[in-house]
Amino acid sequence: MSFYNNLKKDINVIIKDRFFNNNYKKEIYDMFHVNESPVDKFGDVSTNVVLSLSKFLKIDPTSFADDLLKEIKKIDYVKNAKVEGPGFINISLKKNFWINELKKVLNAKDKYGITNIGKSQKVIIEFVSANPTGPLHIGHCRGAVYGDVLANLLDKVGYNVFKEFYINDTGGQIEKLIKSVFFRYQETFTKKKLTIPENIYPGDYLIPIGKEIRKKYGTKLKSLDNKNSKIIMKFSLNRILQNIKKDLDLLGVHFDNFVSENLLLENKKVDEVLKILKKNNLIYQGIIDKPKSKKIDDWEPRKQHLFKSKDFGDDVDRPIIKSDGNYTYFAKDIAYHFDKFQRGFYFMINVWGADHSGYIKRLKSAVSAVTKNKVNLIIKICQLVKIVENKSVMKMSKREGKFLPIDKVIKKVGRDVTRFIMLTRKNTEKLEFDFKKVTKESKENPVFYVQYAHARCCSVLREAAKNFNSHEMTIEKLKKASFDLIQDDLELELIKDIAKWPKIIEDSAIYQEPHRIPFYLQSLASKFHSLWNYGIKNSKLRFINLKNRNLTIARLGMIYGLKIVVSNGLHLLGVKPLEVMK
Numbered sequence: 001m002s003f004y005n006n007l008k009k010d011i012n013v014i015i016k017d018r019f020f021n022n023n024y025k026k027e028i029y030d031m032f033h034v035n036e037s038p039v040d041k042f043g044d045v046s047t048n049v050v051l052s053l054s055k056f057l058k059i060d061p062t063s064f065a066d067d068l069l070k071e072i073k074k075i076d077y078v079k080n081a082k083v084e085g086p087g088f089i090n091i092s093l094k095k096n097f098w099i100n101e102l103k104k105v106l107n108a109k110d111k112y113g114i115t116n117i118g119k120s121q122k123v124i125i126e127f128v129s130a131n132p133t134g135p136l137h138i139g140h141c142r143g144a145v146y147g148d149v150l151a152n153l154l155d156k157v158g159y160n161v162f163k164e165f166y167i168n169d170t171g172g173q174i175e176k177l178i179k180s181v182f183f184r185y186q187e188t189f190t191k192k193k194l195t196i197p198e199n200i201y202p203g204d205y206l207i208p209i210g211k212e213i214r215k216k217y218g219t220k221l222k223s224l225d226n227k228n229s230k231i232i233m234k235f236s237l238n239r240i241l242q243n244i245k246k247d248l249d250l251l252g253v254h255f256d257n258f259v260s261e262n263l264l265l266e267n268k269k270v271d272e273v274l275k276i277l278k279k280n281n282l283i284y285q286g287i288i289d290k291p292k293s294k295k296i297d298d299w300e301p302r303k304q305h306l307f308k309s310k311d312f313g314d315d316v317d318r319p320i321i322k323s324d325g326n327y328t329y330f331a332k333d334i335a336y337h338f339d340k341f342q343r344g345f346y347f348m349i350n351v352w353g354a355d356h357s358g359y360i361k362r363l364k365s366a367v368s369a370v371t372k373n374k375v376n377l378i379i380k381i382c383q384l385v386k387i388v389e390n391k392s393v394m395k396m397s398k399r400e401g402k403f404l405p406i407d408k409v410i411k412k413v414g415r416d417v418t419r420f421i422m423l424t425r426k427n428t429e430k431l432e433f434d435f436k437k438v439t440k441e442s443k444e445n446p447v448f449y450v451q452y453a454h455a456r457c458c459s460v461l462r463e464a465a466k467n468f469n470s471h472e473m474t475i476e477k478l479k480k481a482s483f484d485l486i487q488d489d490l491e492l493e494l495i496k497d498i499a500k501w502p503k504i505i506e507d508s509a510i511y512q513e514p515h516r517i518p519f520y521l522q523s524l525a526s527k528f529h530s531l532w533n534y535g536i537k538n539s540k541l542r543f544i545n546l547k548n549r550n551l552t553i554a555r556l557g558m559i560y561g562l563k564i565v566v567s568n569g570l571h572l573l574g575v576k577p578l579e580v581m582k
Helices: 003-021 026-031 048-058 060-073 095-111 138-156 172-187 204-217 225-252 261-266 269-279 329-342 354-370 406-414 415-421 448-466 475-479 490-498 501-510 516-537 547-572
Strands: 034-036 045-047 078-084 087-091 122-126 160-167 255-259 283-287 305-306 319-320 347-353 376-382 385-389 430-436
Touching: 003 026, 003 034, 003 045, 003 048, 003 060, 003 501, 026 048, 034 547, 048 060, 060 078, 060 087, 095 475, 095 490, 095 547, 122 138, 138 225, 138 255, 138 319, 138 347, 138 376, 138 385, 138 406, 138 415, 138 501, 138 547, 160 261, 172 204, 172 225, 204 225, 225 406, 225 415, 255 261, 261 269, 261 329, 261 516, 269 283, 269 319, 269 329, 269 354, 305 354, 319 329, 329 354, 329 448, 347 354, 354 376, 406 415, 448 516, 475 547, 490 516, 490 547, 501 516, 501 547
Parallel strands: 122 160, 122 347, 160 255, 347 376, 385 430
Antiparallel strands: 034 045, 045 087, 078 087, 283 305, 305 319
């Protein structure tokens, strides 16, 4: 648990005993926050307790603040507290408090920051789920890393996490895949280059599949009848999924399960869901309004089976059965989520690409209806990735067969760089992936900057081992170091930042924002590198001072604590903490 939560609990005890007595309610605890101060000069932490509770208590905020301030100052680890602005209390904590936090890091090591706020609740995270019609590209990469790191985070805070990939192996895109592979199969029988039709996938990635089918079946599939279509579909899907799994493995992403849309149809899951919706009078026959967003020349009003999604907050009611009797993608997605619900998942997270943002309302409304509001469905959108090479933006279009496959990116810059960079922006913001910057050994390359901090920590500890006995540098000895000897403000600020790690994990998990981890690690690395550089200029700030062995041991304890936290953060991101930079 973070020290912010511990302080909040202590303030809550004051509020309960001093202001509420027997009228206290548990909900009050959630009505105020304790967070990092927005500006260092205001103190170490800030709370909006006065602002939040004065109205609730129906008392004058000034007198409430004065009374509360007196009680907060009595907390044994509080150095000072004062009111700033419209009801915020800013609090400074004693040096001994921060030393104790550092000792907690050394005690817990790789378990530092782990909590149980999830209380073993099951959560299923469905991400990537790319159509099995081609290789994974750089856009899929962002969602893959986001989903994987989010899963790591939720696991660290006590959730029972299950990762799933949904295979969209039915519908129009599969019919298009069959035609596309058949075209590449036909190509193998002629030396003349054929003109690629408009209704197929143009990418060269299907050429090897066409050749493999030729090798296995020879001339047996010359016509695209129903039997041959099934053969081509099965072979192509199997090969493409194998390649997708290889790419995911290169990226360090592994799933607990792959679920087939086609299997849901075979198991009558869609029929089951529609029966439930019909029973609850949530499906009717109606006519969809003409789309306003785009011009459709051949649009005509026709009756379809519609789901009453407006009853659940959607803009319009949505088709669930087409006029030709086939199910819509929407109907199959409802069935998939109902299947998750039947498997015992009441907390679901979907990670989608930016092109699916308009689909959120309808799916949430349907899941709410079919599960009777028992499911917490969260949908996170990952914005586009812009690739920059030689100062030029690469133009990509999967429709035209122009895209950057994941495997090429990883082979060029490595897994660690790829994963880290994918989280250097919030998922709702567009991200720029500049090949030149991410391969530089400089501050411009954030993954290098953070890994270099870890390597420097290891370097200090290796150098110290040359001058100190091994028993002097054990964790047990370092925990008992004379940390009071650390006096410099820069060193104390570094210790304070180290102690923020549990809060960073909690907030990253609660708000499903993995980007907070690399942001924090970069800030931590920056302070450490600054301290390192000051030591070059000022010998008194060097980590190893053989004339003052006790101070050196204390600083080694600080370095070891920093190394633990940076290592923990990198492991969460799926990035290797390097001990030596090559």
